[in-house]
Amino acid sequence: MSTSSGTTKTPTLLEMLQAGVHFGHLKSKWHPKMAQFIFTTRNDIHIINLEETAKRLEVACLHMQELGARGGLVLFVGTKKQAVAVIESAAQRIAMPWVTKRWLGGTLTNFAILHKLVQQYITLKNTLSSDQRNRYTKKEQLMLERKMEKLNIDVGGLVALTRKPDVIVMVDVKRERTAIREARKTNTPVIAMTDTNTNPDKVTYPIPANDDALHSIEMIVNLLADAYQEGKERVATAAPVST
Numbered sequence: 001m002s003t004s005s006g007t008t009k010t011p012t013l014l015e016m017l018q019a020g021v022h023f024g025h026l027k028s029k030w031h032p033k034m035a036q037f038i039f040t041t042r043n044d045i046h047i048i049n050l051e052e053t054a055k056r057l058e059v060a061c062l063h064m065q066e067l068g069a070r071g072g073l074v075l076f077v078g079t080k081k082q083a084v085a086v087i088e089s090a091a092q093r094i095a096m097p098w099v100t101k102r103w104l105g106g107t108l109t110n111f112a113i114l115h116k117l118v119q120q121y122i123t124l125k126n127t128l129s130s131d132q133r134n135r136y137t138k139k140e141q142l143m144l145e146r147k148m149e150k151l152n153i154d155v156g157g158l159v160a161l162t163r164k165p166d167v168i169v170m171v172d173v174k175r176e177r178t179a180i181r182e183a184r185k186t187n188t189p190v191i192a193m194t195d196t197n198t199n200p201d202k203v204t205y206p207i208p209a210n211d212d213a214l215h216s217i218e219m220i221v222n223l224l225a226d227a228y229q230e231g232k233e234r235v236a237t238a239a240p241v242s243t
Contacts, residue, residue, distance in 0.1 A: 009226075010057055011219055013050045019215040022048045024196030034196045037208035046196040048208045057220065060191045060205040061227035067166055068094075068231025075161060076221070077103065077179055078171035082214045083221075087171065088157065090225040094232070097161035099179070101153045108164060108182040118158055121151040167191055169224055172211045173198040193220055 016022065024030070024038065024046035039049035067074060076098040078087035084100040091098035099107070107114055124144055127133060133141055168183055170176055170192040180202050183190050189204040193211040200206035210216040 010054060010061065010223065013054065016050045016053060016219070019219045020213040021053060021209045021216045021219065022050050023210045023213065023216075024048050029197045031197055031199050033199050033201055034194065034208065037194070037200070037206075038196060048196065048210070053208050056205065056207045057223065060207055060224060063167070063189075063191065063205060064169075064224050064227035065231035065234075068228035068233075069235045071232070072166035072228075073097075073161070073163060074228060075099070075165035075168045076170075077168055077176055078217070078221070079103065080172050080175055080211075082212060083171040083217050086214070086218050086221050090169075090221050091157070094225050094228050095160065096228075097159065097165070098157040100157060103176060103179045104154050104158075105178060106182075107158070107161075107179070108186045108188060111164065114155065114158065114161070117151060118155045118161070121148065121155050122159065124148040124151065164188060167204075169221065170203075171217055171221065173203060191224065193217070 011019070022039070024034075027041055027044045027046055030038075030046055034046075037049055037052045039047045041047065064074070066072075074091075074094070074096045076087045076091040076096060078084060079100055079102055088098050088100050104114065125148060128141070128144060128148060133144075136144065164186060165188060167189045168179065168191070170179065170190055173180060173192050173194055174197060180190065182188075184202065190202075191205040192203045192207065193209045193216075194200045194203055194206040195209070195211040200208070207220060209220055
């Protein structure tokens, strides 16, 4: 691993090659604004310039370190099959909110409604996991469980989203178009993997990379989470010991 600014260790070009970060989409499906990040074409498939990936990844990691140092709020988003487990694991590791089922319209633009749903979810979860559930009949308990399951799909990962996030970490820009639209409307910065079929101009910190391969997603998302944790730990280590 090669070391970038700060203490974050970024992957070497060989490691990114082995993870398949360089594979883009078919040439016919490209977005012209990704031209600056494309190295060449092989068998009608665009190959991403990994030197550009490394540069953009370093910038994104530095931003995540800064957020970690000041306790910033990061929202992880990835609803495609390959990204779900990676996104949830990375978010939980640094105690941040996540979306892996579906983006609930209004998550950023109508936060009051979202907060209300989250509170309903927490209340139901607490009720059904305590002696309070015995106050209800079996039929009522079943109805409450079904309601909680639905809320879990919508807002289960958003309990820690107590305010507008300082940044959104995203895997697939095209798939999460509603989230991108709300982020732009609310001036929320976005760090995202931008494959060759996406418009990088919609992202604050684009990272040109294969957003379909599991190993590519794991490498990028985990590195961003690591950078946040490093920033957080650096401040904790530097904090004076009280007497």
